[in-house]
Amino acid sequence: MLKNKKHCKLAKIIGIIGLALSFIMSGASLTSSLINITGNSRYIKSMFFIDTKLDTSKGDIKINLYDFTDEEKAIVKDSIKEIDDLSSRINYVFSDEEDISTNQVINIYNNIEFKNSKTAGDVDLRSSFFTINIQYPININLREGLINSHDENDKSATLLSHVVKHEIMHTLGFNDLRTDRWLGKSIMYYDTDKSSDYGVVDLTELDKKDIIERYGE
Numbered sequence: 001m002l003k004n005k006k007h008c009k010l011a012k013i014i015g016i017i018g019l020a021l022s023f024i025m026s027g028a029s030l031t032s033s034l035i036n037i038t039g040n041s042r043y044i045k046s047m048f049f050i051d052t053k054l055d056t057s058k059g060d061i062k063i064n065l066y067d068f069t070d071e072e073k074a075i076v077k078d079s080i081k082e083i084d085d086l087s088s089r090i091n092y093v094f095s096d097e098e099d100i101s102t103n104q105v106i107n108i109y110n111n112i113e114f115k116n117s118k119t120a121g122d123v124d125l126r127s128s129f130f131t132i133n134i135q136y137p138i139n140i141n142l143r144e145g146l147i148n149s150h151d152e153n154d155k156s157a158t159l160l161s162h163v164v165k166h167e168i169m170h171t172l173g174f175n176d177l178r179t180d181r182w183l184g185k186s187i188m189y190y191d192t193d194k195s196s197d198y199g200v201v202d203l204t205e206l207d208k209k210d211i212i213e214r215y216g217e
Helices: 002-026 070-084 159-171 192-197 205-215
Strands: 028-031 061-066 092-094 105-112 121-127 138-143
Touching: 061 070, 070 092, 070 159, 105 159, 121 159, 138 159, 159 192
Parallel strands: 061 092, 061 105, 105 138
Antiparallel strands: 028 121, 121 138
8 A cells, every 4th residue: 555655656746747847848938918917027037037038149030910001011110120220139120021031030910809908919928948038939919900099299109109119029028017117117018098198109218228238239
């Protein structure tokens, strides 16, 4: 009887180790909106509470755009290029402009229906257990009609541009900010309506500074 109990305990231990190894090898699955419920941390954390980061060491990052009009594509590209221009280590290329072969891919899907009607966009992220890098491919989903929503104080600023920059910032390891102390200070504040009330419809100086500090000029 004692011998059987030992075998049962050993089997359980082996099973637990197996599950842990399987989880480690597959990578920790992250959803940006759920990383930090309190929203006090500027950066997305790994399962060990270490800041995650996008691997930009292999050159070009290919961006595929799905279900966008030409006008929407132009806004998305301009928005992403603003982030690209901040650091020489970040280099985005668009699949309809350049034919490149790379495993570093970000897919952006438009006209997605969300269960929560207030959701403007989301991003699915996966981090590496061993390197703490955010892994490719990355998928960004955007709600339809964002191009038709303009900031009251700046009619040239569309919600589409705001949301694209916000979601791209997620791919660079920046977290949703859910406490009001971030209002007016970062495009990563989670409520776009409140954020625009405080005049934030674009990258702030803090956002730009942090991107440069994390990825270099």
